Amino acid sequence: MKTTEVLEVPRIKEPTPLQETWYHLKKNTGAMIGLGIISIFILMAIFAPLISPRDPLAQEVSERMTPLMTNGYILGSDDLGRDMLSRLIYGARISMTIGVVSVGISLFFGIIIGVTSAFYGGVFDKIVMRLIDIMLAFPYILLTIVIVSILGPSLTNAMVAIGISQVPRYARVVRASVLAEKENDYVLAEKALGASNFELMFLTILPNCLSPTIVQATLGIGEAILNSAGLSFLGLGAQPPTPEWGLMIASSKQFITNAWWIVTLPGIAILLAVLGFNLFGDGLRDILDPKMRN
């Protein structure tokens, strides 16, 4: 008689994709620095009311343009006597929101456009991609200015404008990776198992296209922060007295000779935030692209 012996398979914990990414991320210095900067800004944004020493909007006319480390103003005060440190901390809240919301808008439309046009192909794809090309032909700042002037200048509208102006980029990234993935057998296999087109597009193919999209989104957050600062500087984004970094630079640029910190510190904040997201995004690209990984 033949007996079958069941061998005990040793319990090895297989790393999830997330754990694997984290493992490679830890070895990438640039990405870790970026992640550190991002984390600091995110914590600042979340705990702004707890850590900021004063009310960012409260004016103290007698203490206008106080230099750094004077009278309890760690980073000085601005031309209306508002605490710079508190304003920068609250500015992080606004900038992070702008980054996430506008990239979210771009992602939402970019993914839908990219996935459907790659999946259906043919004339539909051609028409959609030519429209996308037309949008790409406009410089983004022109596009956002047009959108903002239609909607009216405000922070919300700036987010929408930035979001819409970046849709073409996400649509192209997503389309390219869907084109590569949709020919795989597993798509046909899922179809043979009764999946509808919607399921095929968004539940089967899309999860395989997330790596380049995540990289693009991370880099995009930094860019969106920069763009919104630019729009606010031009007076098309946040309106005073909102402590938005770009707006802070714009409203105090005439003081650069006698109170440099009012102009320079928001600039440094923008620089750091954008740098953080770019470092992290670059690192992610190295890790998530199998060709770059050894």
Next chain:
Amino acid sequence: MEDTKDLLLSINNLNFSFDTQRGVVNAVRDLSISIRKGETLTLVGESGCGKSVTAHAINQLNPMPPGRVDSGSIIFRGNDLLKLKKGEIEKLRGTQISMIFQEPMTALNPVFTVGSQIADVFMTHQHISKSEAMEKAVELFRLVKIPAPERRIHAYPHQLSGGMRQRAMIAMALASPEPGLMIADEPTTALDVTIQAQILDLLNDLKEKVGMSILLITHDMGVVAEMADRVVVMYAGRKVEEAQVYDIFEEPRHPYTLGLLNSLPSNSKYQGASRLEAITGTVPDMRTIGSGCPFENRCAYASEICGKEFPKETALNESHSVWCHNWQKVQED
């Protein structure tokens, strides 16, 4: 001729073609096959002879366009599949007609665990909860003899070996509530020989247990011998011979079938021989085939009429038919 009560699927006079940039390719021409309940039918032929197109035509997986059905019908459980609406065919896929593929390496979605992929099939077709579906997935894994199924269902496809993945694919195909027909498109081509035998055994075993019919597509006569009840030999989109598996091996009557069998290394005439026999020439360009027999240019038995018209069916016994003008000459040899 056949008992229609037992009939699961019949393809009648199917003509399927592809519009390509360089002309129309008639991939399948005037093909009729039928599968009874619980039967294994194998489609045999070399690459590009229309085997896969036929299989994909059943559950309409051929890209259309460029593909199109010119004429014919595909009757499955009394319904003409070619007349069904898109939503209806989607419901049929994975519930009554399932499919396993040639490449287990690429036929599973790399970003999900195999268990969740199987559970998804249950959840789509039977509307049960995720935990119930996972339990059913474990049962299926046990059925297809994957060791330690409780753990394996949490593995990603790249963590499994080729044979294991093919078993997972089969489990997925079995996740249908009422399996009727399983289409196996060269299920063992990408596997090594020992695993091949295991997978074929498994398929035979499951056929009995589940009571389904199998349409097996292959170019491997060894697989045919192992699996088939009946065999249909295809050449350049046409059926050239159809018979019970025994008749195909013992009394081939089409020169092409004979050629296929003669090129098997296990053939007894190769005892001590150093070279294998091959069918000379290559498959004709599918765009330029005329009205004659497509095998004419490679056939040792070809006569004048072969280039002019495709032969009519000759029934040798109730299940053995051949489409050749000169089948008697083949018989004499």
